[in-house]
Amino acid sequence: MEQHICQGCGSVIQTEHPDEPGYAPVSALEKDIILCKRCFRLKHYNEIQDVSITDADFLKMVSSIRDRNGLIVHIIDIFDVDGTLLSNLPRITGDNPIILAGNKLDLLPKSTNENKLKQWLRHEASQLGIKIQDVVLISSVKGRGIDELKKKIEIHREDKDVFIVGVTNVGKSTFINRLIKETTGEENAITTSYFPGTTLGFIEIPLDAETFLVDTPGIVNKQQMAHYVSEKELKMITPKKEIKARVYQLNEQQTLYVGGLVRLDFIKGDKQSFVCYFSNDLTIHRTKLENADELYEKHAGELLSPPYREQLDKFPPLTAHSFKVEKGKTDIVFPGLGWISIQGEGATVVAHSPKGVSVTTRKSFLSGQ
Numbered sequence: 001m002e003q004h005i006c007q008g009c010g011s012v013i014q015t016e017h018p019d020e021p022g023y024a025p026v027s028a029l030e031k032d033i034i035l036c037k038r039c040f041r042l043k044h045y046n047e048i049q050d051v052s053i054t055d056a057d058f059l060k061m062v063s064s065i066r067d068r069n070g071l072i073v074h075i076i077d078i079f080d081v082d083g084t085l086l087s088n089l090p091r092i093t094g095d096n097p098i099i100l101a102g103n104k105l106d107l108l109p110k111s112t113n114e115n116k117l118k119q120w121l122r123h124e125a126s127q128l129g130i131k132i133q134d135v136v137l138i139s140s141v142k143g144r145g146i147d148e149l150k151k152k153i154e155i156h157r158e159d160k161d162v163f164i165v166g167v168t169n170v171g172k173s174t175f176i177n178r179l180i181k182e183t184t185g186e187e188n189a190i191t192t193s194y195f196p197g198t199t200l201g202f203i204e205i206p207l208d209a210e211t212f213l214v215d216t217p218g219i220v221n222k223q224q225m226a227h228y229v230s231e232k233e234l235k236m237i238t239p240k241k242e243i244k245a246r247v248y249q250l251n252e253q254q255t256l257y258v259g260g261l262v263r264l265d266f267i268k269g270d271k272q273s274f275v276c277y278f279s280n281d282l283t284i285h286r287t288k289l290e291n292a293d294e295l296y297e298k299h300a301g302e303l304l305s306p307p308y309r310e311q312l313d314k315f316p317p318l319t320a321h322s323f324k325v326e327k328g329k330t331d332i333v334f335p336g337l338g339w340i341s342i343q344g345e346g347a348t349v350v351a352h353s354p355k356g357v358s359v360t361t362r363k364s365f366l367s368g369q
Contacts, residue, residue, distance in 0.1 A: 004029060008039025009203055021217055042203060049173055066094035070161035070214075071153065075172045078102040078137070079239060081121070082360050083224040083335030084167045087128045092165065097133040097156055100125055101149055103171040106139040107239045112366060120365040140174040150179065161212050168218035169226050169238075169336075176215055180205065223358045224336030225261065228316055233306035237261070237337055239279045246276040248286055252347075255292040257285045260304035262334050262357075263296075263318065265289050265350040272344025278337060282306075316354040324348050329364040341366065 004013035011022035013034060024036045041047045065072070072093045076084040081102075089098065102121055105114075118135040125132045134152050138145035153162055166172040204212040220227070226234055237259075248256060250266045256274060257263045259282050266274070266289075276284055285304065287295050296318075301309030323332065325347045331339040332351050341364050342349070351359040 004034050006036040006039055007033055008035045008043065011036055039203070047177060065092055065096065065163055065216075068096075068161060068163075070096055070163055071157040072096050072098045072163050072165055073101055073149075073153065074098055075101050075103050075164060075166035075170050075175055076121075077104050077170045078117070079104050079107045079243070079338070080170075080224070080336050081124060082333045082358075082362070083221055084170050085124060085128065085130075086165070086167070086219065089128070089130050089165070093163075096163075098130065099149070099152055099156060100130075100132050100135045101175070102135065102137045103140055103175060104239075105137045105144055106142045107241070107243055109242060109245065109366070117365055120363075124362075138175070140171045140178050143178060146175075146178060157211075159208075159211060161214055162207065163214045163216060165216050166218060167221045167224075169224075170218065172215075172218060176205075176213070179213070221335070222356060225334065225354070225357055226336045228354050228357065229261075229307060230311050233308065233311065236281050236306055237279050239338075241280070243277050243338075244280055246278075246284060248274045248276065248284070250274050250286070253289045255287050255289050256340070257287070257292075257295070257304050258282055258334075258337070259306050260296065260300045260315075261306060261337060261354070262359075263292065263352040264332060264340055265292065265352070267348040267350055269347030270345055272342065272347065275341040275343060277339050277341065282338075316356055318352040319355045321351045321353065321359040322348070323351065323359075323361055325361065329366075331362050331364045333360045333362060335360075 005011070006013055006022055006024070009021075013024050013029070013036060014020065014022045015024060015026050017023055018037070022036050023038075024034065024040070028034055028040070035043065038049045041049050074086065074089060086092070100121055102117070114137055117137065121135050122132055133156050136145055136149045136152055138149055140146070164172060164176055203215040205215065207213050225237060229237065249271060250256070251271050252266050252268050255263055255265045256276070258276070258278055264274070278284070296304060301307060301312045307315040325342050327346050329341055329343055331341050332349065333339040334351070334353055335358060353359050
């Protein structure tokens with residue numbers, strides 16, 4: 001079969017996998033100028049669409065970033081820092097300066113201390129060996145913080161290219177689309193300034209006569225919950241508005257189920273508060289630890305859902321992770337889903353998550369509230 005190349009981004013055209021680079025419908029192959037769906041949407045509708053690639057493929061693809069003199073804007077999801085902050089970012093970016101943009105600020109409680117959150121994000125990045133030039137909190141959907149981020153980009157880029165980097169589902173495309181619209185003030189700015197022939201897998205959008213805003217494909221992080229649920233279930237577990245904290249006073253030997261996706265067992269400790277931060281659409285059930293297994297066996301897919309019954313056979317089995325939490329506010333984090341904050345004097349807990357989804361602990365960044 002004849003190989004076709006996208007004349008927008010240089011990707012090899014393929015017609016089977018819509019979420020991967022180079023996808024185009026079969027009908028596009030009959031056109032004189034062949035564009036992948038992503039480039040077609042960019043050229044004709046001024047719209048950036050995210051595509052996903054594996055971590056390994058991304059590292060191969062972005063080797064050029066290390067050799068180019070530019071500014072890196074790393075978009076992360078504030079609601080899922082553990083699942084979206086790239087631990088291997090220094091390998092990708094080399095010595096280029098980095099701005100960390102925490103997206104989805106609108107999902108956190110309005111009482112969140114933003115300065116403390118910025119300090120916490122700097123600390124988390126530092127723990128991974130990532131040197132951050134600046135931290136900006138934004139909401140791509142609401143437009144909050146976009147002006148500040150634009151100013152920071154201009155300060156730090158020094159007339160160089162700007163590379164936008166992030167995992168899938170982080171809101172990267174929404175951010176780029178809003179940034180382009182607000183920067184140019186035109187709905188059709190991309191159409192008039194579109195340049196074909198860009199680097200494989202990248203989209204280069206002119207900032208001026210010599211420099212570009214470079215959109216890179218989203219990296220797939222298989223440890224996130226999003227990769228183990230259906231599209232319908234993903235819409236339910238993804239927060240759409242400010243999270244309402246739900247507080248449970250638990251005695252030891254009690255269990256919390258978040259739908260049928262994850263569970264937390266309170267094994268040992270004094271009676272204390274467990275504060276749940278998940279999508280408001282998700283139902284949380286409390287039960288005695290001795291009844292927890294039976295409850296799941298009988299009601300998974302119905303009372304305990306998502307996952308829904310028709311998806312249960314595709315959903316990985318839950319695996320246990322034990323933690324001893326010291327005094328102070330500590331979060332038990334389920335990447336791509338949310339977290340449970342333990343507020344008391346220490347506890348022994350067991351967190352259950354789908355096989356492949358990691359569970360971590362952290363000092364609560366909402367600890368000042």
